Amino acid sequence: MSHFDTLVDICLKRGIIYPDSEIHGSLSGFYDYGSIGYEIKRRWEEAWRKHFLKLHPNFHEIQTTTIMPMNVFKASGHLEHFYDPIAECPHCGTKVRADHLLEDYLGEKFEGLTTKELNELMKKHNIVCPKCKKPFKEIENFTLMFSVDVGAGDDKKVAYLRPETAQGPYTAFKREFRANREKLPLGLAIIGKAFRNEISPRQFVIRTREFTQAELQIFFDPESLPEVPFDKIKAYKLRLLPQGEKGIIELTCEEAVKRTGMEPFFIYFMAMSQLFMEKMGLLEHFRFKQLSDEEKAFYNKYHWDLEINMPSFGKWIEVAGFHYRTDHDLRGHAEVSKQKLNIPGKNYVPHVLELSFGVDRNIFALLDCNLKQKKDQWYFALPPIVAPYDVAVFPLVNKDRLPERAREIYYSLNTTFKVFYDDSGSIGRRYARVDEIGVPLAVTVDFQTLEDDTVTLRDRDTGNQIRVEINKLNDKIAGVF
Ligand code: GAP
Numbered sequence: 077m078s079h080f081d082t083l084v085d086i087c088l089k090r091g092i093i094y095p096d097s098e099i100h101g102s103l104s105g106f107y108d109y110g111s112i113g114y115e116i117k118r119r120w121e122e123a124w125r126k127h128f129l130k131l132h133p134n135f136h137e138i139q140t141t142t143i144m145p146m147n148v149f150k151a152s153g154h155l156e157h158f159y160d161p162i163a164e165c166p167h168c169g170t171k172v173r174a175d176h177l178l179e180d181y182l183g184e185k186f187e188g189l190t191t192k193e194l195n196e197l198m199k200k201h202n203i204v205c206p207k208c209k210k211p212f213k214e215i216e217n218f219t220l221m222f223s224v225d226v227g228a229g230d231d232k233k234v235a236y237l238r239p240e241t242a243q244g245p246y247t248a249f250k251r252e253f254r255a256n257r258e259k260l261p262l263g264l265a266i267i268g269k270a271f272r273n274e275i276s277p278r279q280f281v282i283r284t285r286e287f288t289q290a291e292l293q294i295f296f297d298p299e300s301l302p303e304v305p306f307d308k309i310k311a312y313k314l315r316l317l318p319q320g321e322k323g324i325i326e327l328t329c330e331e332a333v334k335r336t337g338m339e340p341f342f343i344y345f346m347a348m349s350q351l352f353m354e355k356m357g358l359l360e361h362f363r364f365k366q367l368s369d370e371e372k373a374f375y376n377k378y379h380w381d382l383e384i385n386m387p388s389f390g391k392w393i394e395v396a397g398f399h400y401r402t403d404h405d406l407r408g409h410a411e412v413s414k415q416k417l418n419i420p421g422k423n424y425v426p427h428v429l430e431l432s433f434g435v436d437r438n439i440f441a442l443l444d445c446n447l448k449q450k451k452d453q454w455y456f457a458l459p460p461i462v463a464p465y466d467v468a469v470f471p472l473v474n475k476d477r478l479p480e481r482a483r484e485i486y487y488s489l490n491t492t493f494k495v496f497y498d499d500s501g502s503i504g505r506r507y508a509r510v511d512e513i514g515v516p517l518a519v520t521v522d523f524q525t526l527e528d529d530t531v532t533l534r535d536r537d538t539g540n541q542i543r544v545e546i547n548k549l550n551d552k553i554a555g556v557f
Contacts, residue, residue: 178201246405311328364382375404460516468519529547
């Protein structure tokens with residue numbers, strides 16, 4: 077089995093991630109997180125919150141709705157611009173994203189080309205339907221927005237499922253700015269669902285139609301950039317792939333300011349984003365890729381993708397974006413709503429720096445880069461902060477007062493840690509099952525425990541066991557995190 081197939085197989089078998097509504101025949105591009113997967117995801121989200129929201133006292137998390145009125149997306153430009161090019165086969169009905177099709181054939185990226193340019197390339201390279209080998213129809217634009225009817229009869233209105241969480245903070249900006257004493261910078265984060273009617277969802281949770289984003293919108297005055305503790309990170313090295321470079325170059329933050337022409341304020345938040353990936357143990361798989369003018373989202377002045385080199389696909393995949401969206405959004409919302417969103421005393425609206433993380437792609441990256449094999453067993457060597465449990469507790473055998481003692485230890489540890497308990501089957505199988513889902517530590521209660529109040533503590537990655545006094549167990553486990 078390939079690396080990817082092994083990963084998906086464990087996800088399905090162990091209730092990590094699986095297709096939604098399977099018993100009725102799933103819609104493609106919709107996935108559920110099971111008990112193990114949701115815990116990994118929840119922990120990733122908690123780590124993201126802790127990392128980014130503590131960067132400034134005026135950064136906050138909010139929760140806004142997933143269905144929003146049409147005017148929101150008139151103002152943001154999504155109704156006009158949020159399309160993907162579709163290649164449709166008139167013979168067998170196959171529908172694929174035209175730029176991805178070309179990428180699969182020619183091994184280059186074609187994102188951002190016009191339908192005219194894509195049609196010319198399809199003709200030039202004689203690209204036909206991969207299923208029936210017949211020519212496609214002319215490539216057209218296909219909207220990614222899901223529309224919904226809200227209300228009944230004459231009151232019915234067309235609304236849309238948000239394609240990014242970002243529009244929530246923009247529409248809530250006026251109230252939040254006032255509620256937070258009219259201070260800039262103001263950071264508004266949302267961790268929540270986004271929806272896109274992708275033409276061809278693929279690669280498991282990499283491209284889906286319903287997904288989770290963790291996005292932070294930082295509103296600031298462009299004429300007086302917020303102060304950041306740049307001195308603390310000026311020697312920290314960023315892993316960059318600027319336009320024109322063939323491979324990653326490592327530049328200190330200070331060098332990156334000179335090389336990119338971006339102010340320290342922006343480079344600081346790039347460093348914070350990379351530090352988060354480092355916390356997740358993904359640094360060696362990570363790079364920032366600078367996008368060309370054609371590739372950039374229509375609203376961005378600076379645009380770098382955060383990419384992970386994924387073993388499953390043998391290539392770099394975008395997991396997050398660093399976007400300087402300027403005044404694009406607030407200006408649009410002010411125009412369409414006829415409301416003033418200005419900085420007090422100035423005749424312009426705040427600018428926005430957006431850190432936009434795709435949660436599902438980050439979870440996939442964690443699983444993919446940490447899928448390891450020892451002997452003939454595959455397991456996820458997840459960093460402890462995102463493991464689904466901190467520690468497992470097992471009685472060596474399910475008799476002779478060992479389960480009772482093990483359960484006592486389970487209840488005393490689970491006031492501090494997330495603890496897994498299992499007393500059925502052989503101890504070898506139980507270790508293998510918790511290794512597989514990435515639990516970093518396992519405590520085993522054996523006959524010696526009954527004599528001297530010690531247990532064994534086993535490390536997932538090495539399989540090594542040490543003997544620990546029960547009253548020192550808490551500190552020993554905490555030391556791993
Ligand atoms: N607010 C900006 C924004 O949404 P984006 O580059 O379109 O920017 C941000 O999306 C992140 O959301 C991506 O880096 C990716 O991780 C995730 N994402 C986007 N489309 C996705 C999809 N169809 N399925 C899963 N994740 C997706």
